[in-house]
Amino acid sequence: MVSYQGDTKYLGREMVAVAFDIGTTSSAVSYTYLYPDDFARVRMITKWPGQPEFVGSSKIPTLLAYRNGQCKACGAEALDYVDDSHYDVAKWFKLHLHPPSMKSSNQPPPYGSISGTPGFEVPALPSAITIEEVYADFMKYLMVNVEDSFGQNVPNGVAIWKRLRDTMVVILTTPNGWDFTQQDVLRKAAIKAGLVSEDKAYDLLEFVTEGEASVHYVLAYSQSKAWLATDTLFAVIDAGGSTVDSTLYECKSTEPKVVLEEACESECIQAGGVFVDRAAEVMLKQKLAGTKYGEDDFIADMVTAFESRTKRLFDGEVTSYAVDFGNTRDNDRPNGIIKGRLSLITTEIASTFEDVIKRTMDSCLKLLSGRKVQYILLVGGFGESAYLRKKLTELFESQDVILVSVEEQTKKAAAEGSIIWYIKQSVAARIARTTLGTKLRFAYDSENPEHRERESLKFMDNDGLRIHGGFNPMIQKGTRLDNNFTVQKRVHLTFPVSQCVPHDLSIEIFAYDGDEAPRWMKDANGNELPQFRCLCKLEADMSGLQGSLKTLRGPSGPYHAVNMIVSIRLGGTKLQARLQWKENDTLREGPIAILPGALA
Structure with a gap:
């Protein structure tokens, strides 16, 4: 099914791009076949194995069923094995990758655990299966279904897929709070799954934050021409299964195309629909x-019924709600x-939302x-909650802020938005989410008290x-990086x-990762x-410099010195770094390294 069609003709090379949005509770996939001098079209996969024909939803459960260490079923088909003791089911595995920075808070909410003790218990992975293997198995399953859909829905799709498969771009969405560590796990999983080859992984594998993907989706489907104008400042809140990503954008122009800039560093907190489910379980x-x-x-049956219907319908307006979990023989009137x-x-239901909504509100207030x-x-699976929308509207209406939502509950905004993002690239400037730099050896100064305490x-x-x-800082956290951003620092060896x-x-x-980068990477005792x-x-x-360097004399005897340049530039959506040096007056360069996770 074609969901989105570009408003201008595509002028690049013939190619296929695929986007995976692997969420905590549900996942979705979109793809596009880009042909020169034709309009770009985005397709969502809406037919999945184990899913009833009439459903037509792009969302599938993020579930895998394992037996004896082998993946036997994924998605809707894995639901059949949730209660089978012979199978191990991997669920909510995305939580295993959340970095500590997303789990910390000045006022951490008491998300209940099954045992009733504070803290949130992440479901264990199947025995002897790593997080990388779980992602690889799920990616492999998704790609098989992409190939089937492409062959069935694109004219001459089977032949086109075979011809362009090796140069296909694969886009993976990640929460705003993920960085290099999490992306490295996904990259290795994508290679293991056969999505990209190891030698082409940095060229063909793209990462986009769920927040940036979602803003492209919203602009495409929210009738943005009715509200978006130059100098408009707006926030995108992507409330998903386990994270809430908030990003602030300023519109720099609307014609001939929409151009946005990030206004500040984005927010990402660990909150979302699964925490409401767990709080409901405890209640x-x-x-x-x-x-x-x-x-x-x-x-377990009650929580499933609560998640699938009660939680979604709850708006706090009526006095009581029902959880349909059993049959007519299940009766206990006193309870x-x-x-x-x-x-x-x-x-009772509001209490299950309380902590998540408070964290979401606090994050929004901090950003704004x-x-x-x-x-x-407002987008995302949890963003569909009528109660969340109500609470955010109450919070911001006094500030004359209008809440805009997109009513497309069968879709995942980030999945389709990722391909729209790849086609349009509307964000012209980004914000560095962390400070980047290199080690530095200072010339010792006995008059400097910092040097003396580090004797x-x-x-x-x-x-x-x-x-x-x-x-030696090169890019400070919070720095605005436009599309031609470059920074260079000299290194003396x-x-x-x-x-x-x-x-x-x-x-x-x-x-x-802190706000103000210190001058030192080590304390006075030498601890990092x-x-x-x-x-x-x-x-x-x-080695090409051998024999061409001047000999210098120092306290330890004759030595050679080399001046190098560490160069970092913004290439597309990635920070790229490499070493440069002169060899017989000719500029030489080392291989490019990608610095994923460094942008907000």
Whole structure:
């Protein structure tokens, strides 16, 4: 089914692009066949194995069923094995990748666990199966169905797929709060699944945040011409299964095409629909404790019914709601169970939403603080909640902020938005979400108190006394990066004359996640600060300089010195880094390294 059609003709090379939005509870896939001088069309897969023909939904459950370490079923077909003791089911596995920064909060909500103790219990992965293997198995399943859909819906699709398969671009959505570590897991999984080859992974595999994908979807389907104008400041809130991503955009122009810029660093918190489900599970266990309906099997059926209907219908307007979990023989009038229907009052259901909505509101208020925002665009699976929409409307209507939602409950905004994003590329400037830099060895200064307290870190280098542990920032967190952004820093290297010019030299790029990057990566005792992490290594073969370098003399004897440039540029949606140096007045460059996760 064609969902979106571009408004201008495509002028690039003939190609196929596929987008996977693997969510915590549900997933979806979109694709496009781009042909020169034709209009781009986006298709969503709406027919999946195990899904009734009449459903026509692009969403499938993010589930895998394993037996003896082998994946036996995925998606809707895996639902048949949820209660089968011979199978291990992988569910909510996306939570295993959430970084600690997304789980922290100044006021962490008491998401209940099954045992009733504070904290949220992430369902364990099947025995002996890694998170990378789970993603690889699910990606493989998704790609098989993409190929089937492409062959059935695109004229001459089987032949086109075979011809363009090796150059296909694969787009994966990620929460705003994920970075290099999580993307590396997905990249390895994509290679293992056969989506891309290892040697082409950096060229053919694209990552886009769910927030940026969603804004393209909303612009396509929310009649944006009616509300979007130059200088409009608006926020996109993507409330999903396990995360709520909030991004602030400023519209720079609408003609000849929409151009947006990120106005500040985006927000990403661990909150969403699965936390409401878990809170409901705890509430039901407490409510029905000591009765037969408080047993695990009944509670599981109630939570399933709550998630599929009650949670979605709840708007807080009526006094009671029903959870249809059983049959006519299930009765316990004192606890509100009549003919398989559990009656819950408004305050009971509202309590399951309370913590998630508070976190969502706090995140929105933090993002919008001090800014005159005109619109909030609400998308995502949890964004379909009438109660969430009501609470956000109540919060922001006094500030003259209009809440805009897109009523397309059978779709996933990020899946379709990813392909629209790839086609249109409407965001012209992004915000660095972390500080990037390299290690630095300062020339030792005995008059500097910071140097004196780090006396134990000083050493005699080829060109004099130096001190370890410094940090050389290249991009500060919060920096606005437009499409032609480039930054370069000089690096000075020395080595003894007796040592050959290195052919495998490497320099590490580090990320600092705090707000204000310090001058030092190590404290006075030589311990590395925990906020620093290595993103990648830049490599260079400098053996061509052998015999051409001048000999210099230092405290430790004769040595050679080389000046190099660490260059970082924004290429498309990726930060690319490489080493550069002069060799007989000719510029040489090392291989490009991608710095994913560095942009908001």
